[in-house]
Amino acid sequence: MMKTWQKRNRGEAIRSWIGWMIFIIALSAAWAPIARETQWEFLPTAPREGIDLLSRMFPPKWSIFPTLLKPLMDTIHIATLGTGLAVVLAFPLCWLAAGNTTPHKSLRYLALFIIASSRSISSFIWAFVFVMIVGPGMLAGILAIAVRSVGFMAKLSYEAIEEIAPEPVEALEAMGASRAQVRAFSILPQVVPAMLGICVFRWDINVRESAVIGYVGGGGLGLLLNSAINALYWREACLILLLVFALVLISEAVSAKLRARIAEW
Amino acid sequence: MPILKITGLEKKYATGDLALRGVDLSIDAGEIVAIIGPSGAGKSSLIRCVNRLVEPTAGSIEIDGIDVVSLSGSQLREQRSRIGMIFQSFALVDRLSVMENVLCGALSRTGFWASWFRKFAEGDVDRALTLLEKVGLSDHVNKRADALSGGQRQRVGIARALLQKPLLLLADEPTASLDPKTSKEVMTILRELVTEEGLTTIVNLHDVPLAKACATRIVGLSAGKVVFDGPPSELTEAVWETIYGEPEMAG
Amino acid sequence: MATRTWQRPSKGWWDRPAGRWAIGITIVVYLVIALQAIDINFARIARGWARLFEVGVGTQTEVVGQKIGEILRGLGESLAMAVIATPLGILLAIPIGFGAAHNVSTKWVYYICRSITVLSRGFHEIVIAILLVKMVGFGPLAGVLTLAIATVGFYGKLFAEAIEESDGSVREAVQASGAGWLQQMVFGIIPQVKPRMIGLGLYRLDINVRESTVIGVVGAGGIGATLETTFDRYEYVASAVILALIIGLVFALEAGAGWIRRRYL
Ligand SMILES: Nc1ncnc2c1ncn2[C@@H]1O[C@H](COP(=O)(O)OP(=O)(O)OP(=O)(O)O)[C@@H](O)[C@H]1O
Ligand SMILES: [Mg+2]
Numbered sequence: 212m213m214k215t216w217q218k219r220n221r222g223e224a225i226r227s228w229i230g231w232m233i234f235i236i237a238l239s240a241a242w243a244p245i246a247r248e249t250q251w252e253f254l255p256t257a258p259r260e261g262i263d264l265l266s267r268m269f270p271p272k273w274s275i276f277p278t279l280l281k282p283l284m285d286t287i288h289i290a291t292l293g294t295g296l297a298v299v300l301a302f303p304l305c306w307l308a309a310g311n312t313t314p315h316k317s318l319r320y321l322a323l324f325i326i327a328s329s330r331s332i333s334s335f336i337w338a339f340v341f342v343m344i345v346g347p348g349m350l351a352g353i354l355a356i357a358v359r360s361v362g363f364m365a366k367l368s369y370e371a372i373e374e375i376a377p378e379p380v381e382a383l384e385a386m387g388a389s390r391a392q393v394r395a396f397s398i399l400p401q402v403v404p405a406m407l408g409i410c411v412f413r414w415d416i417n418v419r420e421s422a423v424i425g426y427v428g429g430g431g432l433g434l435l436l437n438s439a440i441n442a443l444y445w446r447e448a449c450l451i452l453l454l455v456f457a458l459v460l461i462s463e464a465v466s467a468k469l470r471a472r473i474a475e476w
Numbered sequence: 477m478p479i480l481k482i483t484g485l486e487k488k489y490a491t492g493d494l495a496l497r498g499v500d501l502s503i504d505a506g507e508i509v510a511i512i513g514p515s516g517a518g519k520s521s522l523i524r525c526v527n528r529l530v531e532p533t534a535g536s537i538e539i540d541g542i543d544v545v546s547l548s549g550s551q552l553r554e555q556r557s558r559i560g561m562i563f564q565s566f567a568l569v570d571r572l573s574v575m576e577n578v579l580c581g582a583l584s585r586t587g588f589w590a591s592w593f594r595k596f597a598e599g600d601v602d603r604a605l606t607l608l609e610k611v612g613l614s615d616h617v618n619k620r621a622d623a624l625s626g627g628q629r630q631r632v633g634i635a636r637a638l639l640q641k642p643l644l645l646l647a648d649e650p651t652a653s654l655d656p657k658t659s660k661e662v663m664t665i666l667r668e669l670v671t672e673e674g675l676t677t678i679v680n681l682h683d684v685p686l687a688k689a690c691a692t693r694i695v696g697l698s699a700g701k702v703v704f705d706g707p708p709s710e711l712t713e714a715v716w717e718t719i720y721g722e723p724e725m726a727g
Numbered sequence: 728m729a730t731r732t733w734q735r736p737s738k739g740w741w742d743r744p745a746g747r748w749a750i751g752i753t754i755v756v757y758l759v760i761a762l763q764a765i766d767i768n769f770a771r772i773a774r775g776w777a778r779l780f781e782v783g784v785g786t787q788t789e790v791v792g793q794k795i796g797e798i799l800r801g802l803g804e805s806l807a808m809a810v811i812a813t814p815l816g817i818l819l820a821i822p823i824g825f826g827a828a829h830n831v832s833t834k835w836v837y838y839i840c841r842s843i844t845v846l847s848r849g850f851h852e853i854v855i856a857i858l859l860v861k862m863v864g865f866g867p868l869a870g871v872l873t874l875a876i877a878t879v880g881f882y883g884k885l886f887a888e889a890i891e892e893s894d895g896s897v898r899e900a901v902q903a904s905g906a907g908w909l910q911q912m913v914f915g916i917i918p919q920v921k922p923r924m925i926g927l928g929l930y931r932l933d934i935n936v937r938e939s940t941v942i943g944v945v946g947a948g949g950i951g952a953t954l955e956t957t958f959d960r961y962e963y964v965a966s967a968v969i970l971a972l973i974i975g976l977v978f979a980l981e982a983g984a985g986w987i988r989r990r991y992l
Binding site: 234257288343423460 | 765814845849863865867954961970973980
């Protein structure tokens with residue numbers, strides 16, 4: 212009898228088959244409501260609409276550039292202040308959330324819950340919440356960015372704390388150092404580079420978000436984008452979009468450079 | 477009166493491993509005791525019970541007349557500050573400098589903010605520099621700990637433990653991560669310093685000839701029990717067999 | 728002999744007293760400038776708080792009762808958009824990822840594919856959604872396309888990085904046996920990066936679900952529009968219910984992703 216070669220054994224084949232079935236069922240289940248709610252008659256005209264839109268966007272209206280400088284600065288302020296506020300909130304939170312530094316299990320679960328909730332809601336939705344409470348403007352944007360970033364930064368930071376080498380911690384405990392000293396001398400030095408990197412990384416993401424968060428009332432460039440689009444001033448909208456694009460690229464480059472420096476430090 | 481008195485010490489880990497099955501040991505001031513025994517004999521467990529990095533299951537440990545087993549909180553910290561420890565993996569803080577690592581030995585008698593701003597007592601700074609000189613690291617005071625070789629790192633570990641001015645020094649296989657030549661150097665330095673300060677020392681060693689050369693007394697541990705206790709000269713081949721369960725290899 | 732002293736040597740200009748002062752003053756000056764830009768409207772904040780307590784909780788819960796059907800439908804639509812868009816985006820991102828990995832690509836293909844990922848990541852989902860809604864009309868189709876395009880940039884970039892980090896010798900071994908480019912990829916690269924591909928896909932699904940709850944604000948389907956209305960009308964009990972449901976959905980998804988990682992990775 213010929214021997215045949217099979218890539219997988221039977222159990223694995225069945226498992227993979229079940230996986231694909233679940234995947235296909237999920238896809239068809241998800242497609243049904245989308246197909247139902249879509250106005251398909253608009254689809255054929257989409258390419259024409261797209262070209263039409265582009266023709267109305269170009270050339271961008273360069274003359275309004277000077278008026279964009281203040282909103283541009285505002286955008287950077289929103290990202291920076293939001294990140295700063297988030298750092299202040301996330302720093303204590305991550306020590307509560309890390310299994311090896313938490314003072315009590317129940318505090319740990321509370322911290323983990325706060326982190327997960329903060330992360331589950333996008334900053335745009337947080338912006339709604341703060342626009343409702345403090346009114347539209349930069350403050351709402353800053354608070355939204357901060358609240359969304361807290362979970363992100365605290366999560367990555369507490370994971371860094373949990374991954375430290377335990378030996379130096381044990382050594383300092385063994386010589387009778389106080390709890391605060393153990394943290395300051397053996398845990399903090401190990402996680403500082405990671406934490407700095409996380410801050411810079413989140414700042415970069417926040418520049419991206421704060422550039423458009425004004426669209427839902429958060430101040431900065433997004434606010435102008437909203438009014439330009441509502442008034443159908445597409446050439447102005449185009450310039451704003453180009454500016455946002457440039458800002459995002461620059462902040463990403465700055466962040467990558469800084470993080471590379473931090474990593475080798 | 478002995479400095480360390482261990483009676484009926486037992487340790488059972490949560491996994492069910494019985495690491496120590498009734499250890500009695502009494503150590504006088506100034507003794508250098510080497511603990512030898514096969515892997516898994518309970519050497520690390522024994523040493524770690526002394527400063528309570530491992531919680532004993534039963535038995536008592538007295539250091540200078542104080543029962544260590546019942547201590548907790550600040551009393552435990554104070555007791556620990558009087559016990560120095562040297563680790564196999566050095567346990568240095570990589571991103572701190574050599575000097576900062578050594579000064580960690582003075583943390584227990586320095587307030588938090590003073591230590592945060594690196595304002596250690598004059599005496600401690602002076603002694604740290606002296607110790608670094610003695611272990612031959614004067615030229616590396618401000619180097620980062622992760623820039624040193626293994627032997628140099630362990631010498632930092634020794635200086636850190638001695639800066640505590642401990643009553644008792646524990647060393648858990650201090651040379652196991654080092655090559656034979658460096659091992660000898662490090663053990664020689666350790667022995668010199670310990671003798672100079674008249675420090676009571678317990679050191680776990682895998683290398684029996686090294687143990688014989690350095691210690692004033694040898695304790696053989698096997699399966700959680702003391703099976704030999706005497707001066708190096710009494711460590712005969714027959715004794716070797718009871719400790720390791722096989723005869724000494726030729727050479 | 729006199730007692731010797733020691734001072735921690737500075738690690739750089741920022742670690743010396745003058746440097747510390749310079750940094751401190753810069754931060755303070757920046758804060759003053761940035762905080763002035765915020766322009767906080769205390770009267771509006773007070774009004775916002777007051778309105779939170781004006782609307783009776785009784786009517787609030789009634790609103791939830793009336794809207795619960797709409798809420799669940801919107802949430803379902805959001806989830807459906809993410810479920811369709813993620814595999815669609817990944818399918819498009821895989822060839823682009825190969826093209827954007829410099830070790831398996833050619834110069835021109837590399838630049839083209841990199842540009843595509845940069846372009847996609849330079850624009851926030853909200854911006855892409857605005858443009859797509861103009862092209863294909865309101866509804867979940869615009870949302871699916873938005874999320875798919877965003878997925879292309881994200882997945883394409885990280886997939887390319889995974890390929891660049893893969894072990895080249897495996898591919899060389901395959902190449903040595905006379906295999907063509909496609910075979911080299913399938914047998915020399917894919918097996919190495921497969922776990923990362925699955926992990927990234929799950930991560931992006933997670934992001935897409937969160938984003939799918941937002942883009943409805945500009946008419947791209949999902950819960951976003953409903954959510955915005957509840958905030959506009961101070962129906963905050965309904966808002967809270969929606970937020971809780973979103974958090975629950977993301978939690979469930981993370982648990983599911985964790986299960987898949989354990990089982991299939
Ligand atoms: N943290 C722990 N949890 C569970 N069991 C442990 C733990 N530490 C040690 N043991 C067990 O206790 C026994 C003694 O271990 P110990 O580390 O004290 O031996 P040792 O003599 O130091 O060995 P080695 O020479 O390999 O370092 C072993 O059976 C070991 O498996
Ligand atoms: Mg051991």
